[in-house]
Amino acid sequence: MSLRMNIHCLKPIRMLLTVGCFALLASVATFAQTPPPPAAAAPAAPTEPTTEQRIADLEAYVNNTARTPNVNSKIPGPGPGHNSWQMVSTALVIFMTLPGLALFYGGLVRRKNVLSVLAQCMGIAGLVSILWWAVGYSLSFSGGNAFIGDLANKFLDGVDAGKTGAGYYWISDIMWAMFQLSFAIITPALILGAIAERMKFSAVLVFVAIWMFVVYFPFAHMVWSTTGFMCGPLNPNATIKAIDFAGGTVVHMTSGWSALVLCIILGPRIGLGKESMAPHSMVLCMVGTGMLWVGWYGFNAGSALGADAIASTAFATTTLAAATAGFVWAMAEWITRGKPSVLGFCSGIVAGLVVITPGAGFVLPTSAVIIGVLAGIVPFLACAYLKKMLGYDDALDTFGVHGVGGTLGAILTGVFADEKANSVVGPLKAGLMGAQLKAVAITIVWSVVATAVIALILKAVMGLRPTEEAERQGLDISEHGEEGYVS
Helix, strand or coil: CHHHHHHHHHHHHHHHHHHHHHHHHHHHHHHHHCCCCCCCCCCCCCCCCCHHHHHHHHHHHHHCCCCCCCCCCCCCCCCHHHHHHHHHHHHHHHHHHHHHHHHHHHHHCCHHHHHHHHHHHHHHHHHHHHHHHHHHHHHHHCCCCCCCCCCCCHHHCCCCCCCECCCCCCCEHHHHHHHHHHHHHHHHHHHHHHHCCCCCHHHHHHHHHHHHHHHHHHHHHHHHCCCCCCCCCCCCCCCCCCCCCCCHHHHHHHHHHHHHHHHHHHCCCCCECCECCCCCCHHHHHHHHHHHHHHHHHHHHHHHCCCCHHHHHHHHHHHHHHHHHHHHHHHHHHHHHCCCCHHHHHHHHHHHHHHHHHHCCCCCHHHHHHHHHHHHHHHHHHHHHHHHHHCCCCCCCHHHHHHHHHHHHHHHHHHHCCCCCCCCHHHHHHHHHHHHHHHHHHHHHHHHHHHHHHHHHHHHHCCCCCCHHHHHHCHHHHHHCCCCCCC
8 A cells, every 4th residue: 555655646647757758858959940040240341343443453454554543453562573574673772882983982082982982872771761660751751740740651661562652652661762862862872972081980970860851851851751841743732743763853952052161161171272172083084984874764753653655754864864964064074174074974973863863754755865964064064164263172073963953854844844744743843943043043942051060060079070180091990900001
């Protein structure tokens, strides 16, 4: 009886367990059949460009013009052909300084000072490169105001190899920065010609470091930045709508006029007019001239920012102006002095290159020949007669060639610029001559005043010249402990 009762009492428990098991199994089955929550939606794939849009991109690349706006390009980065020309051009401009300018100037000094010139060129190349990386590029080409950029691109932040547009449509942003670095290197190096054989190496480096901030970076921004005060082609709100294709104001006028002021403050070389100061090697000078001429194709044709028709125009005008000026300068010497010298040919070639620089991509070939004739006459007169008349010791004629030549070129660009050579000229032509004269005046005043202030401060603080004994011994030994020639 008790056993039956116990079994009877267990029946409800078994029923509950059975129902519970079925409920558990049903829950598991239901959970297994429930779909998981939906995953986050993947971002929509970029819209594929149409065939017509892809063809338009290719046409833009070939013509070196802007891509079709608001289209996902299949070639969003640099264009290989245009970018490779920019690389070559950058290398050519660096080649202008090292070894071109170094040998050109090195051959023109006395043998006891040849290494000092080479050291100054190399020192400037290193110093300016560091400044450019740190803040120079940013101050020259990032936003800012009409006179100077900001620090948005300090340490080259945001300047990427795979991006385009900082310089032009199809060249890498980093190559644009390096191309402009090559200009920044050679500009202060040009000043060395005026102060050769008599300025301390330490003073040269400190002067250049300050000068870059006070003169070069502001002028690169004013003339070539999209917000620049004097950038007619790129800034529709520019106060002065001047044009400068490759550096008539930015490079040659700033360096040339600064060189004049600096050499006057330094004073003449010891023994000037009493001792022979003839070039120690016209062979080196001529080799350097040839390197400058070749490198100048990067300077001028490279400023087209692509391998296009404007680059071809700049290449042709550069060639014609340099060849014509070299010939005319030597002929002027033959007429006035009885003999055409190798130095005359070299000086004329460089003068032609300088004078054509601001207009290289804006003028036609016939105009380049006329410019070459004037480049062979006006700087020759400045070097042969003006220097003696005023009595300043511009040792290697930096002012006569770059100061006078750069000024002449900026003015002649206003005369000969032609929209047949470059469509940019068309909208600016009406007031161009006045704009060029204003740009010239500002460049002269700014360069002269800034250089005078910098030089006078450094003269008072650290001194500009070596001792008389060191200068007579030669800067190679006294400044660098080496000799260029060991007999």
